[in-house]
Amino acid sequence: AQSVTQLGSHVSVSEGALVLLRCNYSSSVPPYLFWYVQYPNQGLQLLLKYTSAATLVKGINGFEAEFKKSETSFHLTKPSAHMSDAAEYFCAVSDRGNNAGNMLTFGGGTRLMVKP
Amino acid sequence: NAGVTQTPKFQVLKTGQSMTLQCAQDMNHEYMSWYRQDPGMGLRLIHYSVGAGITDQGEVPNGYNVSRSTTEDFPLRLLSAAPSQTSVYFCASSYSRTQYFGPGTRLLVL
Numbered sequence: 001a002q003s004v005t006q007l008g009s010h011v012s013v014s015e016g017a018l019v020l021l022r023c024n025y026s027s028s029v030p031p032y033l034f035w036y037v038q039y040p041n042q043g044l045q046l047l048l049k050y051t052s053a054a055t056l057v058k059g060i061n062g063f064e065a066e067f068k069k070s071e072t073s074f075h076l077t078k079p080s081a082h083m084s085d086a087a088e089y090f091c092a093v094s095d096r097g098n099n100a101g102n103m104l105t106f107g108g109g110t111r112l113m114v115k116p
Numbered sequence: 117n118a119g120v121t122q123t124p125k126f127q128v129l130k131t132g133q134s135m136t137l138q139c140a141q142d143m144n145h146e147y148m149s150w151y152r153q154d155p156g157m158g159l160r161l162i163h164y165s166v167g168a169g170i171t172d173q174g175e176v177p178n179g180y181n182v183s184r185s186t187t188e189d190f191p192l193r194l195l196s197a198a199p200s201q202t203s204v205y206f207c208a209s210s211y212s213r214t215q216y217f218g219p220g221t222r223l224l225v226l
Contacts, residue, residue, distance in 0.1 A: 009156060032213060043120070043206055043217030044159070051213055090158055094213075102147045102166075102210045103174070106158035 002027045002093050004107035012113040019063075019078040021110050023091030026072065031093040033074040034104065035065055038088045047089070050074060061085070086114045118142055120218035122207050128224045129197040137192040137221050139207030147210040148190040149174070150182065152203040153220075159206065165190055197225045 007022040025031060032051045036044040048059025055067040061084075065076045074091060088111045092104040123138045141148065149164035161174030165184040179201060181193040194201060202225045208215040 004158075036215075041219075043208075043219050044215070045217070046214050049213060092158075102149070102213070102215070103161065103164060104159075104215065105175075106151075106160070108156050108158045 002031060002095065002105045004091050004093050004105055006089075006091050006107035006110050008110055009108060010111045010113065012115060013081045014115045015083055016080050019076070019081045019085065019112065021076040021089050021091075021112065023065075023074045023076065023107060024072055025074065025091075025093045027093065027095075029096065030067075030069055031095055033065075033067060034092040034094075035059065035063070035074075035076050036090045036092060036106075038090065038109075040087070044090065047076070081112075081114045083114050083116065086112055088112070120207055120209055120216050122205075122218035122221050124221060125219070126222045126224075128226065129194070130226055131197060131199060133197050135194050135197065137194075137205055137207075137223075139190045139192065139218060140188050141190075141207075141209040141216070142188065143209060143211065143216065144187060145209035145211045145216070146187065148184070149208050149210070149215070150180070150190070150192045151206045151208065152176065152201075153206060154203050162192065162205075194223075197223075199225050201225050 034049045035047040050067045058064045091107040120141045146167045150162040151159040163182040165171045205221045207218045
């Protein structure tokens with residue numbers, strides 16, 4: 001069974017600082033990988049997804065993530081944090097079969113706090 | 117285009133009561149799913165459906181039933197509510213490897 005580990009349930013950065021949210025997966029075959037964001041009292045929204053050869057994936061709101069097979073990682077970064085980035089972020093994986101992207105296994109989430 | 121809608125937004129139940137959480141989507145997506153969200157555990161898949169008339173169990177199906185009579189609707193039934201089912205429930209539909217989530221139903225079981 002696949003699993004996803006997000007290191008750090010809470011991350012705090014200053015406005016303008018680099019954002020780095022960590023995600024590691026365990027799977028014998030490189031899966032599809034996703035980052036979702038959840039703003040307070042809302043559902044989840046897709047930030048970006050890795051499904052093909054391009055290992056550096058750009059998403060919405062200036063976020064990007066790099067798939068590193070050797071490290072089984074898919075860390076999320078943003079060069080300069082904005083107050084509006086404060087939210088909870090979830091890394092998720094799915095296999096590459098018929099249900100690719102449909103049946104997701106989520107990590108525990110990382111709450112990002114941005115200090116003025 | 118309303119996307120994925122869920123009702124109710126908030127519900128309080130007593131142990132042993134039953135209820136149905138409603139979910140509807142207007143995007144004509146074949147795939148729909150139900151998740152529960154608990155602190156520190158992310159989202160866990162309860163049940164999913166790959167099309168009308170077809171449902172299957174996810175990671176945590178016990179205590180829940182689903183049916184899919186139409187493409188648009190995918191209700192989740194709690195048969196006999198327990199305090200362990202206190203959670204936030206999200207319905208999602210999926211297309212092109214992207215899930216579209218509803219706003220959630222917050223359920224408290226006393």
